[in-house]
Amino acid sequence: MKKTLQALFDQPIVSVKTLGEPYDGRANDVWLISLQDQTEYVVKSPKTAREESEFVYGINMIYGVDARTVQEYLDEINEKLAHTNSFHIPKVVRKVKKAGKHFYVMEKVEGIPLTSFEGRSAQFYRDYGRKLAHFHSYQTNFFGAVYGGEKRHLREFHALLKKAVSKLISHYYADQPEYQDYAEKVQQKLEKLSPPDAASLILIDLDPSQYIEDDDQVTSLVDTEYVVFGPAAFDLIALEYLLTKEAAQAVQLGYEEICPLPRQLHEVRECYRFVSLLLDIHGSWDMKKWMNHPIRFSPHC
Incomplete structure (x- = not known):
């Protein structure tokens, strides 16, 4: 996976840390990437094989959110939410497709x-x-x-x-x-x-x-x-x-x-x-x- 992640960046990757607890039904794999120039990014990649849960089935029916395609709009969604003057919303730096998977390189926000x-x-x-x-x-x-x-x-x-x-x-x-x-x-x-x-x-x-x-x-x-x-x-x-x-x-x-x-x-x-x-x-x-x-x-x- 590190080789695939490296292809997303011009700088050499110094470290890769998996973020979040693994659990059934989790929507994304998420990594914290540290580069040689000491900059850090978060990379999200939607899991391709997901069993349709009650939540995924229900929100598609009620709100028209399709779990298979919603990630394609992540940059537009985050840009819209950033105008709410409430919580800070991380920017999507770029979207890349590698080895049949979508990857979203995102701003790393301060905090835990x-x-x-x-x-x-x-x-x-x-x-x-x-x-x-x-x-x-x-x-x-x-x-x-x-x-x-x-x-x-x-x-x-x-x-x-x-x-x-x-x-x-x-x-x-x-x-x-x-x-x-x-x-x-x-x-x-x-x-x-x-x-x-x-x-x-x-x-x-x-x-x-x-x-x-x-x-x-x-x-x-x-x-x-x-x-x-x-x-x-x-x-x-x-x-x-x-x-x-x-x-x-x-x-x-x-x-x-x-x-x-x-x-x-x-x-x-x-x-x-x-x-x-x-x-x-x-x-x-x-x-x-x-x-x-x-x-x-x-x-x-």
Whole structure:
């Protein structure tokens, strides 16, 4: 592999370090490359053989993001996200195809990978809340992929979610009657929900590993392939599983310095939680524990 990576650079490579923990379903191989002139780059290469997971299947159906081609738009996606005045977004220096694989040479950002939201200072959480709010402040009346996919008006969103619930259940949960029963309840609720007020740039499977931290702050967002236009409530609901009550209060304080929480958060929580569970955004959970998890964010607290 070092020989292939060397072909991406004019300078001799001094060292190659594999970044991130290996796990099933990981989208990319990632390396930190140090060159002879002491410059450093991060190189990403999408894995070619990936089993279609609940997440990949679901976001393609809901948001039109195709895991097989989304990487081709990584430079355009990152350029778009860089205008949000929130997290630093690494630049794609160049895209290269070698030995049948795509490689993306990217700016190396300062800091270390964020491994957990636990046990941080109130200022850390508040600063993160402000940055997330800035990220969500880019709003549209459509949902879908940032680049390379169809955009649809928000009035279609809940009808599409209802269809997605049905297909995810039949595709991945056909042998779990408790999921099927709950899905019927959620589909009935989705029929009655009003369309989202707006769509924002969202992460969907929001997780600490998507970020870099430096000096007690979340500074950079480095996992951007699956950022889409969708309801900001999805990100806040994903965060509820990662934060203590006190941490969430500090995040909300920072968030509301920039913009209010989504007005419909309470109204959509049950349905969006169930969809997030079906998408397997945080790994395996007991359904009852997931659906009854404590509420961390409220527009009226």
